[in-house]
Amino acid sequence: MNTHAIVTKDLTKRFGDFIATNAITFEVGQGEIFGFLGANGAGKTTAMRMLCGLLRPSSGEATVAGYDLYTQTEQIKKRIGYMSQKFSLYEDLTVKENIRFYGGIYGLSNQQIKQKTQELLARLQMEKEERQLVSSLPLGWKQKLSFSIAVLHDPSIVFLDEPTGGVDPITRRQFWDLIYESADKGVTIFVTTHYMDEAEYCNRISIMVDGKIKALDTPAGLKKQYNADSMNEVFLQLARAKS
Amino acid sequence: MQQFFVFVRKECYHIFRDKRTLLILFGMPLVLIILFGFAITNEIHHVQIAVLDESRDSYSQRLVQKMTASRYFTVNRYLASHKEIEPVFRQGDVKLVVVIPNKFGHAFHHDRKAAVQLLTDASDPNTATTLINYANAMIMQYQQELTGEIKLPLTITADVQMVYNPSLKGVFLFVPGVMTLILMLVSAMMTSITITREKELGTMEILLVSPLKPVMIIAGKVVPYIILSFIIALIILAMGTWVFAMPVKGSLLLLLLECVLFGLTALSLGILISSITNSQQTAMMISLMGLMLPTILLSGFVFPLESMPQPLQILANIIPAKWFNIILKDVMLKGAGLRHVWLPTLILSGMTVFFLAVSIRKFKTRLS
Amino acid sequence: MRTIFFILQKEFLQIFRNRSMLPIIFAVPVVQLLVLAFAANYEIKNLSIDIVDQDGGTWSRQLRDKLTASGYFSLYNQSASSAQAYEDLETGKADLILTIPRHFERDLVRDNEVRVQLLVNAINGSKAGLAAGYAGSILSDFNRRIRLDWLALDEDDAPAHFDISYRYWYNPDMNYKFFMVPGILVVLVTMIGAFLSGMNIVKEKEMGTIEQLNVTPIKKIHFITGKLLPFWIIALFELVFGLAVGKLVFNLPVVGNIGWVFLFAAVYLLVMLGLGLLISTFTETQQQSMFITWFFLIIFILMSGLFTPIESMPLWAQKITLLNPVAYFVKVIRMVMLKGSGWADINYYLGVMLAFAVALNGIAVWNYRKTV
Numbered sequence: 001m002n003t004h005a006i007v008t009k010d011l012t013k014r015f016g017d018f019i020a021t022n023a024i025t026f027e028v029g030q031g032e033i034f035g036f037l038g039a040n041g042a043g044k045t046t047a048m049r050m051l052c053g054l055l056r057p058s059s060g061e062a063t064v065a066g067y068d069l070y071t072q073t074e075q076i077k078k079r080i081g082y083m084s085q086k087f088s089l090y091e092d093l094t095v096k097e098n099i100r101f102y103g104g105i106y107g108l109s110n111q112q113i114k115q116k117t118q119e120l121l122a123r124l125q126m127e128k129e130e131r132q133l134v135s136s137l138p139l140g141w142k143q144k145l146s147f148s149i150a151v152l153h154d155p156s157i158v159f160l161d162e163p164t165g166g167v168d169p170i171t172r173r174q175f176w177d178l179i180y181e182s183a184d185k186g187v188t189i190f191v192t193t194h195y196m197d198e199a200e201y202c203n204r205i206s207i208m209v210d211g212k213i214k215a216l217d218t219p220a221g222l223k224k225q226y227n228a229d230s231m232n233e234v235f236l237q238l239a240r241a242k243s
Numbered sequence: 244m245q246q247f248f249v250f251v252r253k254e255c256y257h258i259f260r261d262k263r264t265l266l267i268l269f270g271m272p273l274v275l276i277i278l279f280g281f282a283i284t285n286e287i288h289h290v291q292i293a294v295l296d297e298s299r300d301s302y303s304q305r306l307v308q309k310m311t312a313s314r315y316f317t318v319n320r321y322l323a324s325h326k327e328i329e330p331v332f333r334q335g336d337v338k339l340v341v342v343i344p345n346k347f348g349h350a351f352h353h354d355r356k357a358a359v360q361l362l363t364d365a366s367d368p369n370t371a372t373t374l375i376n377y378a379n380a381m382i383m384q385y386q387q388e389l390t391g392e393i394k395l396p397l398t399i400t401a402d403v404q405m406v407y408n409p410s411l412k413g414v415f416l417f418v419p420g421v422m423t424l425i426l427m428l429v430s431a432m433m434t435s436i437t438i439t440r441e442k443e444l445g446t447m448e449i450l451l452v453s454p455l456k457p458v459m460i461i462a463g464k465v466v467p468y469i470i471l472s473f474i475i476a477l478i479i480l481a482m483g484t485w486v487f488a489m490p491v492k493g494s495l496l497l498l499l500l501e502c503v504l505f506g507l508t509a510l511s512l513g514i515l516i517s518s519i520t521n522s523q524q525t526a527m528m529i530s531l532m533g534l535m536l537p538t539i540l541l542s543g544f545v546f547p548l549e550s551m552p553q554p555l556q557i558l559a560n561i562i563p564a565k566w567f568n569i570i571l572k573d574v575m576l577k578g579a580g581l582r583h584v585w586l587p588t589l590i591l592s593g594m595t596v597f598f599l600a601v602s603i604r605k606f607k608t609r610l611s
Numbered sequence: 612m613r614t615i616f617f618i619l620q621k622e623f624l625q626i627f628r629n630r631s632m633l634p635i636i637f638a639v640p641v642v643q644l645l646v647l648a649f650a651a652n653y654e655i656k657n658l659s660i661d662i663v664d665q666d667g668g669t670w671s672r673q674l675r676d677k678l679t680a681s682g683y684f685s686l687y688n689q690s691a692s693s694a695q696a697y698e699d700l701e702t703g704k705a706d707l708i709l710t711i712p713r714h715f716e717r718d719l720v721r722d723n724e725v726r727v728q729l730l731v732n733a734i735n736g737s738k739a740g741l742a743a744g745y746a747g748s749i750l751s752d753f754n755r756r757i758r759l760d761w762l763a764l765d766e767d768d769a770p771a772h773f774d775i776s777y778r779y780w781y782n783p784d785m786n787y788k789f790f791m792v793p794g795i796l797v798v799l800v801t802m803i804g805a806f807l808s809g810m811n812i813v814k815e816k817e818m819g820t821i822e823q824l825n826v827t828p829i830k831k832i833h834f835i836t837g838k839l840l841p842f843w844i845i846a847l848f849e850l851v852f853g854l855a856v857g858k859l860v861f862n863l864p865v866v867g868n869i870g871w872v873f874l875f876a877a878v879y880l881l882v883m884l885g886l887g888l889l890i891s892t893f894t895e896t897q898q899q900s901m902f903i904t905w906f907f908l909i910i911f912i913l914m915s916g917l918f919t920p921i922e923s924m925p926l927w928a929q930k931i932t933l934l935n936p937v938a939y940f941v942k943v944i945r946m947v948m949l950k951g952s953g954w955a956d957i958n959y960y961l962g963v964m965l966a967f968a969v970a971l972n973g974i975a976v977w978n979y980r981k982t983v
Contacts, residue, residue: 052826074828082826086819092628093621104617105827159826263894267902274910282928283919289929290922332780333952335942338922355771365779366949367790369655369741370920375777376744386773397761398724399754403743405733406700416735436898527901532639540650545918547738552649569703576734577701 004063005030005157005188006051011060013046020046022211023060028190028204030156033183035202036192037231039239043211044192045085048159051190052082065156078106081150085162087142089149091135095126098134099149106153120148123178140171144178151182158182160191164198176201196232205231207238214238250463257437258467268433268471272425272479279417280487287373291319292339293331302348302389306359309385310341315377328362338364339374351389407576418483419571420544422476423505423564427538429472430506432530434465434513439526442517457606465510472509476502492578501574501588505567508591511598512563518605538564566590614829618837622811626841635807640799640849644856647795648788651918655741659687661696661705666715670757674711677753683745700732707731707742720761737919781866781949788861793944794917796853800876801912801937803846804883805890805904808839812891813900835976839884846880847873866951875943875957878964882936885971892978911937936967 006028013021021043028034038044049055051064053073062069065079089098096117103113121127124144134142143163151158160179164172176198183189191202199205199219206216215222215238219231226234259265292310296303310316319337322328331337342360344350351357361378365371407415438461441447480498483489491498512534520526539545541555542564548556559565566587573579581588626632660678664671678684687705688695699705710728712718719725729746733739782789815821824834850873857863887904894900913919914928915937921929932938939960946952 054822054825077826077828080826082823084819084822086822088818088820088823090621090625090820091818092625097621097624101617101621102827104620105614105824105829107613107828261899263899264902267906271906271909274906275913278910278913282914282924282931284923284925287920287922288925330956333946333950334956335946335950335952351771351773356774357771358774358776360776360778362778362780364950365782365785366945367920368779368782368785368787369737370922371779371782371785372741372744374922376748379775382773382775386771390771396723397719397754397758399719399750399757400724400726401729401747401750402726403729403731403747405731405739405743407732407734409733440898523898527898528635531905536643536646540646546650547655547735555646555649572734579701583702 003030004028005032006034006062006064006190008051008062009060011047011050011062012058013043013050013055014058019211021050024208024211024213026206026213026216028157028188030188031183031186033179033189033191033201033203035199035205036190036208037194037196037199037205037235038192038208039194042208044208045161047208048161048190048192052080052159053077078153079156081153081155081158083146083150083158083160083163085165087139087146089134089142089146092133094131094133095121095137095145096130098145099152102149103152108153116152120152124148140167140175143167143171144175147175147178151187155187157188157190160189162192162194164193164195172198196230196235199231207235209238209241214241247459247463250460251466254437254464254467258471268425268429269475269478271428272421272475273482275421275424276418276479276482276486279421283417287315287370287377289314289317290338290374291336292316292341293320293322293328293337294318295322295325295328295340295342297345298343298347300346300348302351302357303343306343306347306382306385307341310378310381313381315381332362332364338370339378341378415489415572415576416544418479418487418489419568419575420542422479422502422571423542423544423567424535424538425475425479426472426502426506426567427509427534427564429475430468430509431513431516431534432527434468434510435516435520435526435530436523437468438464438514438517439520439523442521443523458603461514461606465514468513469503469506469510472506473503476506489575491575493574493580497581498571498574501567501570501584504588504591504595505563505570508563508567508595508598511595511602515598515602515605518602537562541565542568544568563591563594614833615837615840618834619840622837622841626845636803636845636849637852640853641856643799644792644795644853645860647798648792648861651791651795655738655745656683657685658683658706658738658742658745659704660684661688661690661699661708662686663691663693663696663708663710664689665691665713666711667691668716670716670719671711674750674753678709678746678749681745681749683742683749700730703732705732706738707746709746719757737923789864789949790945792857792861792863793948794915794941796850796857797915797917797937797940797944798912799853800846800850800880801883801908801940803842803849804880805887805908806901807845807887808842808884809887809891809894809900809904810897811842812838812888813894813897816891817896831976831979835888835979839888842887843877843880843884846883847876850876863948865948867947867953869947871947871953871957872944875940875947875961875964878961878968879936879940881968882964882971885968885975886936889971889975889978892975892980911935914938915941917941936964939964 004027009025010023011021011025012019012023024047036044036048046055050057050069051062053069053076057069064076067075067079069076090101093101099117099120100113103116108116121130124141126141126145129137129141134145137145147160147163150160164175167175172195179189179191179201193199202219204216204218205222206213208214215225215234217225222234223229223231226237228234228237294307296307307318311318316339320331322331322340328340331340340362342362344358344360347357359382361375363371363374480491484491513530516526516529520529541548541559541562543559544564548559548565551559570584570587573584662675662678664675675686675689679686688699690696693708693710696705696708700708708730710730712725712727715725715727727750729743731739731743779785815824854863854869858865886907890900890903894903914932914935916932917937921932921938924932943952943957943960946956
């Protein structure tokens with residue numbers, strides 16, 4: 001019985017001569033909130049896109065939700081949710097139409113779609129906005145909506161690629177409440193971020209520098225290991241070590 | 244001034260990095276000119292005909308032989324009866340059916356009159372007329388052969404002279420046409436899209452807060468396109484003259500200056516479009532529907548203006564391409580000087596100034 | 612199958628919500644049809660002619676009247692000197708000049724032969740060819756009449772000759788619009804098919820929404836079907852719409868069974884949608900996709916026999932048109948509508964189209980990747 005949601009071994013992605021992700025190896029447990037940290041260009045997004053089946057790895061092994069990343073990407077896709085750093089709901093559809101579309105794509109029945117839509121709108125307190133075009137919503141609302149749609153089909157793992165970029169602190173807090181809520185239901189959360197305060201919210205974090213994982217532990221463990229007061233300090237130490 | 248050149252260099256990077264678009268920009272005129280020059284002629288070639296020869300004597304056979312000896316006609320099939328004519332037309336390949344009635348040779352010698360019937364598929368009226376003309380000429384030639392040099396009394400002969408384009412080359416019409424089209428595409432459409440792209444991406448605001456004057460920014464954006472379109476115009480001209488032996492009877496300098504003028508007119512249109520739109524898609528649609536289609540349709544490039552109804556002819560006057568086409572044809576083929584083309588030149592200049600003035604006003608109101 | 616339904620629903624919502632789409636679907640076709648049908652008119656009539664009549668006799672006047680009464684020519688200027696006429700030709704005011712020499716009548720009777728001069732502005736070669744053709748046939752007709760009048764010649768006493776008669780089938784009134792409008796409908800359908808479908812997919816790439824779709828278990832084939840089907844439907848609708856306008860405005864004849872046109876259009880559209888799809892698989896922005904589509908379409912359309920007959924191309928170019936899907940549809944729609952061609956006549960072309968559709972879509976689907 002495999003209790004790990006994600007297992008990777010020496011997972012590598014090369015673009016020509018450039019090695020974006022260099023032999024990363026880690027495991028993520030079921031129901032864990034796993035933070036993936038690193039500076040811009042450290043290879044976080046590449047790693048995540050490989051795990052979602054958007055990019056083919058160059059070498060190494062990985063399983064997601066127990067399925068092989070090379071041969072069973074379609075099975076993986078049924079069990080994961082994804083929210084990219086670029087907002088990617090349809091701006092010219094209304095809130096409700098977006099929900100209905102993604103529900104349909106994931107094969108939910110009409111009954112399920114209706115029920116999920118109501119739950120979702122109630123949780124986000126957006127009942128009044130259901131007929132509004134997504135383009136008219138403020139950014140924070142859009143992000144919360146994106147997340148809720150990413151978990152609409154009850155995936156076992158959700159990948160979030162810098163989900164809170166450009167959002168004010170209060171909305172960020174609300175956003176993390178949503179993440180916790182999902183995690184409580186047993187959903188594994190895989191999140192990349194470069195906000196160090198957000199790192200503290202994760203169960204475990206890994207820090208990537210130049211395509212390699214330089215550190216991997218609980219936030220408390222890392223702070224202890226690097227003898228630092230905050231994650232920010234840990235991060236700076238790692239980043240400096242590079243040069 | 245130095246800032247200005249930095250800016251121009253940035254624009255050039257944008258253009259030359261997009262290889263696919265560049266390939267099309269240079270490839271399109273080449274392909275179009277080659278196609279028009281070689282593939283679209285005013286002669287007919289290997290038209291499929293069917294023959295219903297009821298006579299089957301040596302005269303009728305000679306007649307058919309004469310017709311097919313040319314490369315104009317190829318016999319697709321021989322028909323056995325009148326009933327087969329309709330189906331053969333309906334199949335679509337045969338455009339002309341030659342019917343030679345019974346006792347063809349006999350009638351010619353004894354009744355001094357032998358009937359030949361030419362049936363054409365006139366769904367395309369002009370091709371039908373042309374086919375009849377060709378077939379007619381061949382049959383008459385055969386008649387001459389049979390009767391020898393008997394001159395009919397009172398014969399009026401027409402000396403036909405095709406002036407300006409003796410060999411009826413279609414390319415003379417298409418080189419100016421393609422030139423206007425491409426200059427429109429590069430100067431108007433590309434500029435309008437690139438300026439709106441900066442608006443869409445929000446980079447326009449960054450540029451506007453820079454110490455460069457707005458006029459300089461716009462100028463910087465369009466300078467590379469002026470150069471690009473001028474190069475393309477030169478390529479088209481070179482191909483026209485060297486590959487297709489198109490003459491440049493007038494002054495080359497005048498011709499080049501007129502090209503630059505039209506390039507500017509097109510640019511000012513592009514700027515105008517970008518000043519009234521905010522999205523690339525809208526800019527594209529306006530350029531395509533408002534500029535490309537009229538340029539193709541109403542400039543006299545593909546379709547002769549004279550055979551259009553009055554309203555369209557009047558409408559054509561506001562299309563810059565129409566005037567540029569006139570200038571090109573006059574200068575290249577007729578050797579006209581500025582004295583002859585001053586009017587279209589003045590109109591183009593006027594249009595350019597007008598478009599620029601309107602767009603500057605539009606930009607100003609938007610910026611304040 | 613349910614997935615396709617959801618994609619379709621989304622696509623239609625987006626299409627009809629886009630304010631610039633509705634005019635493209637409804638207004639542009641009508642304008643295009645009307646303008647093109649009038650503009651793309653090769654009906655060569657009312658050519659303006661200058662007559663330099665240096666003879667001024669009865670016969671030369673009769674010749675002038677015959678020319679202008681034919682409907683092909685309208686007299687722009689008549690004078691005895693050629694200088695003015697040359698200037699008219701130069702400035703494009705006259706398309707051709709007929710010069711009737713001094714002593715035309717006297718020489719004709721005395722020498723039994725006389726020459727007139729016809730100068731044609733040949734910059735537009737095809738027009739010049741037709742103009743010379745019309746003038747020539749009017750002239751020889753005039754010649755025959757004169758001969759009969761003057762010599763009181765009986766047709767039967769004439770030397771042995773061929774009596775050539777002509778029949779113009781399927782379009783006896785030589786209405787050029789009957790010929791053009793079906794072809795323009797093809798352009799209409801083609802634009803929708805190739806342009807919009809290609810741009811639609813690239814737009815998802817540009818907006819980044821395609822990534823969100825690529826992580827879903829959606830099947831490649833479902834996604835593509837859902838993306839293309841709306842444009843297939845819209846384009847067929849355009850065809851109905853365009854035919855109706857053509858019928859109302861131009862009184863377009865429909866000799867054959869219109870069902871064949873729709874059957875053919877249905878298959879033809881698969882080819883065009885496949886082309887759009889293929890282009891969308893190797894472009895990143897709508898701008899690129901539009902340029903490339905435009906490039907192919909303009910070549911396809913110009914080489915389709917729509918504006919210039921395929922018969923006027925050299926043999927090698929005629930062979931190339933066998934690879935041009937637009938040429939097939941242009942041919943078939945004219946065959947069915949003007950000549951009443953039926954299944955036996957079009958099945959071969961339909962087969963070719965089907966092969967094109969399978970090939971293009973095959974390559975496009977194979978080339979389409981859910982991974983980057």
